[in-house]
Amino acid sequence: MDENQLAGYADKNQLPPPSERIPAIRWLKQNLFSSWFNAILTIVSTVLIMTIVFGLLRWALEARWEVIPANLKLLLVGTYPVEHLWRVWATVYLIAFLLGFSSGAHGGLMRRVSTTAALVSVVLAVLPFPWGTRGWLLGIAVAAVAGFGLGYLGKGIRWCKRLEIASWILSFPISLIFLNGVGGILPVIKGRTMWGFMLNLIGAVVGIGLSFPVGVLLALGRRSKLPAIRLVCTAYIEIIRGVPLISLLFMASIMLQLLLPASVRPDLLIRAMLTITAFSAAYMAENVRGGLQAIPQGQYEAAYAVGLNRALTTILIILPQALRIVIPAIVGQFIALFMDTTLFGFIAILELLNITRSIMGNLEWRGTIFELYAFIGIVFWILCYSMSYVSRRIEKTLGVGER
Amino acid sequence: MINNEGIIIYRDVHKWYGDFHVLRGITFTMQKGEVVVICGPSGSGKSTCIRTINRLEEHQRGQIIVDGIELTNDLRNIEAIRREVGIVFQQFNLFPHLTALQNVSLAPFWVLKMRKSKAEEAAMKLLERVGIPEQAQKYPAQLSGGQQQRVAIARALAMSPKIMLFDEPTSALDPEMIKEVLDVMKNLARSGMTMIVVTHEMGFAREVADRIIFFDYGQLVEENTPEEFFHNPKHDRTKLFLSQILEY
Numbered sequence: 001m002d003e004n005q006l007a008g009y010a011d012k013n014q015l016p017p018p019s020e021r022i023p024a025i026r027w028l029k030q031n032l033f034s035s036w037f038n039a040i041l042t043i044v045s046t047v048l049i050m051t052i053v054f055g056l057l058r059w060a061l062e063a064r065w066e067v068i069p070a071n072l073k074l075l076l077v078g079t080y081p082v083e084h085l086w087r088v089w090a091t092v093y094l095i096a097f098l099l100g101f102s103s104g105a106h107g108g109l110m111r112r113v114s115t116t117a118a119l120v121s122v123v124l125a126v127l128p129f130p131w132g133t134r135g136w137l138l139g140i141a142v143a144a145v146a147g148f149g150l151g152y153l154g155k156g157i158r159w160c161k162r163l164e165i166a167s168w169i170l171s172f173p174i175s176l177i178f179l180n181g182v183g184g185i186l187p188v189i190k191g192r193t194m195w196g197f198m199l200n201l202i203g204a205v206v207g208i209g210l211s212f213p214v215g216v217l218l219a220l221g222r223r224s225k226l227p228a229i230r231l232v233c234t235a236y237i238e239i240i241r242g243v244p245l246i247s248l249l250f251m252a253s254i255m256l257q258l259l260l261p262a263s264v265r266p267d268l269l270i271r272a273m274l275t276i277t278a279f280s281a282a283y284m285a286e287n288v289r290g291g292l293q294a295i296p297q298g299q300y301e302a303a304y305a306v307g308l309n310r311a312l313t314t315i316l317i318i319l320p321q322a323l324r325i326v327i328p329a330i331v332g333q334f335i336a337l338f339m340d341t342t343l344f345g346f347i348a349i350l351e352l353l354n355i356t357r358s359i360m361g362n363l364e365w366r367g368t369i370f371e372l373y374a375f376i377g378i379v380f381w382i383l384c385y386s387m388s389y390v391s392r393r394i395e396k397t398l399g400v401g402e403r
Numbered sequence: 404m405i406n407n408e409g410i411i412i413y414r415d416v417h418k419w420y421g422d423f424h425v426l427r428g429i430t431f432t433m434q435k436g437e438v439v440v441i442c443g444p445s446g447s448g449k450s451t452c453i454r455t456i457n458r459l460e461e462h463q464r465g466q467i468i469v470d471g472i473e474l475t476n477d478l479r480n481i482e483a484i485r486r487e488v489g490i491v492f493q494q495f496n497l498f499p500h501l502t503a504l505q506n507v508s509l510a511p512f513w514v515l516k517m518r519k520s521k522a523e524e525a526a527m528k529l530l531e532r533v534g535i536p537e538q539a540q541k542y543p544a545q546l547s548g549g550q551q552q553r554v555a556i557a558r559a560l561a562m563s564p565k566i567m568l569f570d571e572p573t574s575a576l577d578p579e580m581i582k583e584v585l586d587v588m589k590n591l592a593r594s595g596m597t598m599i600v601v602t603h604e605m606g607f608a609r610e611v612a613d614r615i616i617f618f619d620y621g622q623l624v625e626e627n628t629p630e631e632f633f634h635n636p637k638h639d640r641t642k643l644f645l646s647q648i649l650e651y
Contacts, residue, residue, distance in 0.1 A: 301459050
């Protein structure tokens with residue numbers, strides 16, 4: 001057989017797949033009205049859903065939404081002094097600039113995220129905010145575009161990537177110092193336990209940023225060959241996982257108050273953040289350990305056989321694969337941590353939920369419970385959904401599940 | 404340096420898995436450039452035996468000397484030997500999160516501290532040598548079994564080993580792909596590489612091996628030239644084995 005004959009054979013008898021389109025009527029019949037019982041169920045549930053949806057709509061139209069814009073500043077940044085609000089905006093600009101920079105340098109997921117952020121800020125600027133606020137909002141888009149331009153130009157330059165990673169890592173402490181103030185240069189904001197939603201965000205970022213590396217180390221420690229390290233890590237994980245977060249927070253706020261003199265006692269907010277980090281790290285460790293256990297022995301053998309030592313094997317071969325497997329679980333933990341920052345309210349930190357409660361206590365806004373809680377729900381949902389969207393995109397780009 | 408004849412020396416090597424005595428006093432010597440095929444029924448300790456050479460398995464008694472270095476618990480010795488011994492596994496064990504090229508260039512970059520561009524250039528040459536330069540940017544999951552195993556061979560060769568171990572390299576492959584892997588191995592043997600191959604491919608053994616070793620119950624039953632091994636085996640157990648595998 002010559003080549004042409006072979007090629008002809010490969011193309012022969014190829015048919016298109018059978019059509020799977022079903023007419024709407026038949027689809028209804030098959031799925032919703034296949035029997036008397038199902039038909040009744042369909043009708044009853046339709047009525048039920050309609051009632052709830054219309055009820056919600058009616059409430060939404062009659063609700064006193066003005067409570068949100070009237071208290072927006074309080075909800076978002078608490079009693080952060082107005083004359084220092086530019087520091088909050090500057091921090092937001094820094095993040096927007098970095099997002100833009102990364103998106104210019106890499107494209108892909110980063111580009112989507114930064115484009116979305118810029119678009120959202122432009123859309124918000126169209127809403128009837130005071131003109132000053134609109135200007136600040138547009139600044140976000142400007143910062144993102146400026147970052148994009150620089151990142152795009154800097155693509156390909158070797159030190160550019162290092163600079164990018166370094167600025168991302170440094171951006172967190174810089175933002176915190178900037179918001180909080182440094183003695184002598186930027187005035188320290190008094191009563192810093194009253195930062196509203198910004199505080200939830202900062203708590204989550206710090207908690208996520210710290211608990212992830214600590215969790216990975218704990219997971220590795222629990223699988224260590226050295227019994228002492230293994231014992232310590234296991235004990236830590238099991239003890240922390242057996243205690244509710246709220247009781248740990250109370251311990252951090254009240255017990256430390258009794259045990260440590262004020263001079264060596266860290267600020268309440270810092271104690272709360274360290275507590276939530278310590279708590280989340282134990283769960284993170286167990287997630288990561290699940291990933292580590294899924295890596296076959298052959299991967300270790302192959303890595304050792306080409307001469308990699310234990311540390312390099314872990315960093316280059318095992319962790320990238322293990323973490324990829326547990327991205328969904330890790331992001332779930334991040335989301336949980338973010339929501340858990342509302343527990344800070346119980347130890348007298350004025351985060352979003354606690355501020356909301358104080359607004360409800362205001363006579364002027366009596367009876368706006370639902371509006372305020374709906375606002376909290378929506379804000380949290382937007383951020384948590386963004387996290388889960390980003391994680392899904394990361395999973396896709398890393399090719400999870402198509403091994 | 405221990406002064407001894409031979410690049411690999413086994414002296415009365417024993418190993419147990421719990422109570423199970425896997426290696427029961429293995430003694431043999433290999434010269435530089437030799438190609439040795441180890442065959443025998445499954446569970447006879449062939450794989451365990453070659454995996455003791457780069458300490459993926461520990462032996463508990465006896466002496467193993469590889470290129471003048473004795474294998475002990477000393478980590479430096481183990482790492483030195485692992486740099487000189489390449490191994491190819493039955494299940495390939497490629498790193499699934501890295502491309503074919505990265506699989507090959509990883510160890511030269513991190514272990515030999517080669518420059519990245521140089522490591523990748525060398526890796527590309529090796530992929531050409533095993534006949535799949537066009538697959539360099541693909542991930543293992545996108546390659547056929549035969550291609551994966553050839554990447555694995557290139558990965559092992561990237562450390563410029565003095566000895567290559569093959570642990571049933573074709574047992575997990577579809578029949579159509581066995582030949583492409585055996586061809587690569589044959590070329591490697593012709594280039595003068597010292598090789599130990601655990602395999603059931605008797606055609607390969609007959610054509611390429613300088614010596615064939617037959618294992619059963621953790622013991623070295625027979626050691627012979629291919630010619631003698633197939634036509635005039637010394638041991639009855641060898642005869643039985645050969646009659647069973649050559650029947651089809």
